[in-house]
Amino acid sequence: MDFLITFLNGLSLGGIYAMIALGYTMVYGIAKMLNFAHGDIIMVGGYTILVFLWINPIVAIIASVIFCMLMGIVIEKVAYKPLRGASPLAVLITAIGVSYLLQSIAQMAFGSAPKFVVIADLGTLKIGEIAIGYSTIITLACSAVIMVGLNLFVKFSKTGRAMIAVSEDKGAAQLMGINVNNIIMITFAIGSALAALASLFFLLKAPTMTPTFGALPGIKAFTAAVIGGIGSIPGAMVGGLLLGVIECFAQAVPAIAPYTDAIEFSILIIILLVKPTGLLGKKRREKV
């Protein structure tokens, strides 16, 4: 029974990781950049919920999603767009700068002490011996819906297919009449919205928020994206779920619980050594 509960918890945590990892992977696939500030968008989402919570939880969630989307677009326009075509390392450093900036603004606005953001007390579902938090179930259901929805969106909508085209070849996509700037903007908006939802689910699990809240989930989700093969949408989902399940099982065993992070990162290294482009990443051969 414990096994099942741990597994479900793992899947729900994995679902959140997958949501964040999707942001990394989509931005990477389309803008070819590592958005190091992506983790901090989660934090922005969390604080936005905190600010609007007095009205109504639903309003707070919607506000958080919209604010994060706008944030993602603004960051892209101000910090990353001027660097399009510049060296990727410069973009990476700028992203690091944006990450610091968001953290310090949050700290100035809300202080470094943890803030409690109780959205709703959902209670637990009890079926015989099994007791699962409703938050876990909701997270699982929502992440499943989001992933299926995103897949359908990318595969069947015009914008989604344009996204694939841009990620394959920016120049060719432009020649085919696709507005690359718009597509990049949409990608950032979707990624940031997913990050805002991720913050919601994190807060349902544990209702504390600090300015550096997004850093560790950000790194974990990045790890998940790389495990799955960065740039690949199914890869981010697989990587996220895998990482979440591993994390929950490692934490369930007291002897290895403190080493959870080390175990996750070791698995990343092992997977990369066996498959250098991640589980579902495409391998490209260099033309000599």
Next chain:
Amino acid sequence: MSDIVLQTKDLGISFGGLKAVSGVNLQIEKGEIYGLIGPNGAGKTTIFNLLTGVYQPTEGTFYLNGRELRKLSQEKINHAGIARTFQNIRLFNNMTVRRNVMVGLHNNPEFKCSMFESMFRLPKHFKCEKKMKERAVEILKIFDLEDEKDSLACNLPYGKQRKLEIARALATNPKLLLLDEPAAGMNPHETEDLRRTVQALREQFDITILLIEHDLKFVSGICDRITVLNFGTVIAEGNTKDALSDPEVIKAYIGK
């Protein structure tokens, strides 16, 4: 037999199910300038990649002076005596011209100097650096590049970049030099210059040259023998004039 430098036996490779090259048997004699021609996508560069260890052959094997080189790594093959240039020039762009050549001299036993000796600046380091610099300039002189020795490789005009790449390959002291489209993108004047240089190389050094080229005038002016490829297989070989007038070859080039 001993004067055969390169011998390939049924050399081939397939990517997935696609046979890019198959059943190539070359026999190149010492001191020859040998041409490898064929239409685009015929597998010429793939053969170079097989001979230099970039790809591992899935069938057949090849020998340099009787030594089997299959399965060796790229650098080992270079140490064994095969050096190459690339179709799309690959220089060390942020290094000066002389330094590019000095990288080629890296493995020359004459300039042996351990990392320890370099880190702590023992006398051997200075001696070896000085000798390397001199040798590099000597090599650059052959290619008429000594005036540019201190400019960055990426700032050289195109023709000179091609020559520098040959110079760097030559610096590794090869027995067999593979030139991948050395005259591509050159004007007639530069091509003529290149022809003279390549011929001078053969005369001055103990070297055999295998080259890929699209410029048939260049090929017929310089190559002793050629092999013509199409769709990964040999369609003609022999001395240049005969092979070029082979009906199969004409068909491959201009269609029927």
Next chain:
Amino acid sequence: MSKDNKFMGFLKSFKWKKYINYIIIGGATIVLAILAATGVISDRSDRVLLEKIAISMILATSLSLVVGFLGELSLGHAGFMCVGAYLGGKIAALLAAPLGSGMLTLVISLVVGGLAAGLCGFIIGLPALRLKGDYLAITTLAFGEIVRTIFQNTSAESFGGAMGLPTPIFSDRKYFFVICFVMVLITLFVIQNLIRSKHGRAITAIRDNEIAAKATGINVTKYKLVGFIVAAVFAGFAGVLFSFTASSVQSSSFDYNYSIEMLVIVVLGGMGNINGSLIAAALITFLNTKLQTSLEGDMAVLKDLVYALVLIVIVVYSNSPKLKSFRDKYNLHNLFAKLSKNKHESDDTKRWDVVPTKIKMDALLSTDVVVNDPKPDKPDKAPKDSKEDK
């Protein structure tokens, strides 16, 4: 008379520019030693600041070897420092009773810490042979975090665990920053000599074009490992020095943010420009520490805010393709060129500090295991470039 001439001749042929960094840092070390001896620098915070600067200079120089010259993106440099700090600190703690915490203990700890970190450098160098770009970056980051987590969860008796490892403070703390600066000199000496030798040329060749390097007979495996090992050894040294300045070593000091800070220093200093890295290390550490101590409470965040803004502005300004023409018109290089008109740099040995600054960094950050490069690179670009230069 003739002896005099010979000496003058030596002075004239001596390439000042080539050794200027030794001279400046060596001079600074001597001046600082004198100031310390005469008691001018007696303030504890000044000494701590100088120690910090020296340590980050060592880290920046060693990281510069990997990122700027070998061309591999490493986000785990703090991990090597962590290994050095813990193992060196542990040895120092063990030796403190019989030997005291003086020079001898320091040297032994340095050897142990450096070797341990070097071993880790070898281990992390292995994946670097197969991985590139972001994949390598996340691997090195993961490595650093793994090392940190492991030390954090050791038992209290072995490495102190969550409480941190208690380490002895250098007995003559007053002069410790001088020793740190001597270590900077040693680091600079070894790494710069390595880079300015045939081996360094091989390393730079790998960065510029790995495929060509292989075809030219360069043993890529060997030199990649060498790069990682040498960098790790010196990061380990920095860790040992760090452990001697703090009464306890906390694993939280070595998280990935610290590695990122080092990367920022190297990038701001100019990729492949050791002098730039040194200057950036000194400046950023100085500003960081000063702002941290002068701003109180919640205002301390202001430092991060300013730091972040400056970072973004500098990087966007100096890299944006749109601002290129503006930069070309008004840049420091032109200013200096105007100020000193007698510039003739013909000897390519002098160009070490300018040449690789503008390396193509796309190769550093690409997902592909092997970089896909469909454009026939350079050919039509090169002549254009040379025209622009005129």
